Amino acid sequence: MEKRRKYAEAEAELKALSDLPTLGALFHRPYGEFLERRGKRDQALAVYQAAMQGQTDLATARALARLQAGDPPPPAPNFRQGAAQALATAAAQAVAERGNEFAVVYLRLALNLHEDAATQIQLAQVLDRVGLKAAARTALSRVGPEDPVLYASARAQLAINLEEDGQSEAALTELRAAAAAQPDDPRIALVLAGQLIQAQQFEAALTLLNGPLLNTADQGAHIHFLRGAALESLDRIPEAEAELWAAHQADPNNADVLNYLGYLWVDRGLRVDQGAGLLAQAHAAAPDNGNIQDSLGWAQFKQGYYDTAVVTLEQAVEKEPANAEINDHLGDAYWKVGRRREAVWLWNRVLSLDPEPERKVEVERKIANGLDDAGPATGVPQ
DSSP states (O other): OTTTTOHHHHHHHHHHHHTOTTGGGGGHHHHHHHHHHTTOHHHHHHHHHHHTTTOOOHHHHHHHHHHHTTOOOOOOOOHHHHHHHHHHHHHHHHHHTTOHHHHHHHHHHHHHHOOOHHHHHHHHHHHHHTTOHHHHHHHHHTOOTTSHHHHHHHHHHHHHHHHHTTOHHHHHHHHHHHHHHOTTOHHHHHHHHHHHHHTTOHHHHHHHHTSTTTSOTTOOHHHHHHHHHHHHHTTOHHHHHHHHHHHHHHSTTOHHHHHHHHHHHHHTTSSHHHHHHHHHHHHHHOTTOHHHHHHHHHHHHHTTOHHHHHHHHHHHHHHOTTOHHHHHHHHHHHHHTTOHHHHHHHHHHHHTTOOOHHHHHHHHHHHHHOGGGOSOOOSSOO
16 A cells, blocks of 8 residues: 555555554554655554563664654655564464464574564574574574674674573674674673673673673663672672662672572671572572572571571482582581581592582692591591
8 A cells, every 4th residue: 555655545454553562562663664755754653662661672663763863864765675564463362362383483484585583583583493403593693794883782692592592602703793783782791791701801890880880870680690799709798789789789689699698798707697598589499490599508507507407408419410519518518417428429420420520629738627627538537
C-alpha cells in the first residue's frame, strides 16, 4: 500500500498490527518508520517511546536515537527487503511460541533474500537458544563494522558465547572490539570489566569501573560488587570492604554479594561472626550452591564449630567434588575432629585437582606436618 501511495490504508494496517496485545511489539519500529516518512515525527516519537517502556529492543532503541538526533528515516523497503522482514517477523512469532526450528528456517530464508546484520544477530540468538553455539558464532562473525551499534552488539554476544565455551581469551578479544566500536556504551564497558576480572587483569578492570561510564551516581550493586572483587584481588582490603558493603546495601538479598563479603570477613579474620551471619543468609538464598555452602562451612570452622563444619563441608563437596578449595577445607575440618587419615587423603586429592600454586604449597606442608604444624600427618589421631 505504501508503494502504491495508499498511505491512509497503509497507516491503518500498521497501526492495527502495532496495537496487537502481544505481537504488537514486533511492529512498533516499522510503524514508527512509516510515520517518519510521512512527516509525522511527533507521532513516531510517541510510538518509539511507548515501545521502549520496559524493553531493550536494539532496533527500536536505534530508531529512537536516530529520530532524536534529527537524522532522516530509512527509505521504505523494496520488495525483497519487505519479504525478508516478513520472514524475520514470522521467526520472532515462532520463537514466542517456542518454535525455534521454524524460526531458524525463516531467518535463513530472509538472509537469502536480503543480507542484513540485524537478521544475522537474530539468527544467532535463536541458534544459541537451541544449543547450536558454533553455528551461532558463525552468524555473529558475519556482522561487519558498517553499522557500529550492530557490530558492537554482535561482538559482545560472540564474547558471551565464547566464554560459555571456555574460550576466555577469545571472548576478551571480542569484547575489546565491541568497546572500540561503541566506546560510550556502559553496558559493553560493564561486561568487559567483568571479563577482565576473569582474566585477572584487575587494574585494567578498575580503570573501566572507575571511569565515567560506570562510576556514576546511580551505579548499581553489580558495579560495586565487581569493583570490590577487583580491589580484594589486589589486596586493597579496606577499599574492597567499602565497595562490597555498598553492593550489599544496594541489593541486601543478593547471594553472591553476601557470600563474597561474608567470606572476605571470615577468611581474613576481620569480622568472623558477622561474616558467618552473612554466609548463613547467602546459603538460605541459594541452598544448592556448593561454593556458598563451602563458605558457610569455612565460617563454622573459623568459629571453632568443627563437627558442624564437617557436615556442611561434606555436603559442599558432594555438590562440587572437583573443587580443590572445598576439598582442602573439608580436609582441615577432618583434621580438627580427629579424622586425620581422611584429612591426609583429601589433601592428597587436592593436589590432583590442579590447585593454585599457593594452595599447592600449603597443602604439601599440611601433608608433611599436619594442620598448623600440630604434629606429623600420619593419619593416626593423637
